[in-house]
Amino acid sequence: MAAAGKTIRPRRSVLYVPGSNTRAIEKAKGLDVDSIIFDLEDAVAPEAKLDAREQVYQAVKAGDFGHRELVIRINALTSEFGRSDLDAAITAKPDAIALPKVNGPADLKLVSGILKAQGADPAIKLWAMMETPLAMLNAKGIGLSGLEDDVRLDALVMGTNDLAKETGVAIAPGRAELMPWLMTCVAAARAGRISIIDGVFNDFSKPEAFAEECAQGARMGMDGKTLIHPSQIEACHRAFSPGPYELAWARKMIAAFDDPANKSKGVVQVEGQMVERLHADMGRHLVAVAEAIEARNMAG
Structure with missing residues (x-):
């Protein structure tokens, strides 16, 4: 981390x-x-x-x-x-x-x-x-x-x-x-x-x-x-390494909080689950890790 x-x-x-x-x-x-x-x-x-x-x-x-x-x-x-x-x-x-x-x-x-x-x-x-x-x-x-x-x-x-x-x-x-x-x-x-x-x-x-x-x-x-x-x-x-399901869920949480309609919200509903902004922050880190791994793989 x-x-x-x-x-x-x-x-x-x-x-x-x-x-x-x-x-x-x-x-x-x-x-x-x-x-x-x-x-x-x-x-x-x-x-x-x-x-x-x-x-x-x-x-x-x-x-x-x-x-x-x-x-x-x-x-x-x-x-x-x-x-x-x-x-x-x-x-x-x-x-x-x-x-x-x-x-x-x-x-x-x-x-x-x-x-x-x-x-x-x-x-x-x-x-x-x-x-x-x-x-x-x-x-x-x-x-x-x-x-x-x-x-x-x-x-x-x-x-x-x-x-x-x-x-x-x-x-x-x-x-x-x-x-x-x-x-x-x-x-x-x-x-x-x-x-x-x-x-x-x-x-x-x-x-x-x-x-x-x-x-x-x-x-x-x-x-x-x-x-x-x-x-x-x-x-x-x-x-x-972050798995496909984890990454997909992380991106859904990030998208929910990136929606202008949710700009001031601390909690939103994503596919029936209540998600806090801190969970989206965790998701952003997970995606960043996955991107770093991909960049490392591309470097050979």
Whole structure:
């Protein structure tokens, strides 16, 4: 979801690509995915991190990924690799830099301050990985950082595997135990007028269960889902794209309120249903999302 004045960018499918995997990086150029996170953190062994950093730097710097949004997930700044990862990412100029294990607004301000001091391209945004107990307790402050232009925060990404590890919570079908945190982060993202991306589904050999979790994420208000395998893209797009019926209904509501006869009305009747102006506003957003997806598809 875009804030007022922000361009809507589809983030239905966000694929993790290990920075050490040359073949996967090259293959990603042809995948029908909205966003790519080149991972220098969890997916890369310590002995491979330097080579992975250079490989991702060269790939992002060279471009050739078409419409795909490019994000580099660096190692934590507290690690031996983090600051050099950040410096390389700033020079490579991805669309965004994903920060692991963000615990509070101070972590975002620290990195945004470094970007400012280094004269980083203003177009480079920050994505916050929400994957620690402190992040859950500080979700409000992290999300509201999206309202501060100098912080550059553009999305929250749920790191459900790390969150389960840090808290001892089980990731069971339906995710009931995780639901309070997931919905808290949805509210935080909406308060900050930024995107929120759901966590990964670990077993890509279970497509039906994956599709259900995508549908669940869409019902919760997530903008998309992080993926670990290209086979998950199609189902993800189905879940997070407006359907024909939804769009048709949205356009009927919009038309009703655009009728000069209803200019001063807060409620109108559409096909026997009472519709408030806020529903028409929701419909306008839905249509805008659909148009952004169509524009992305046309871009190739």
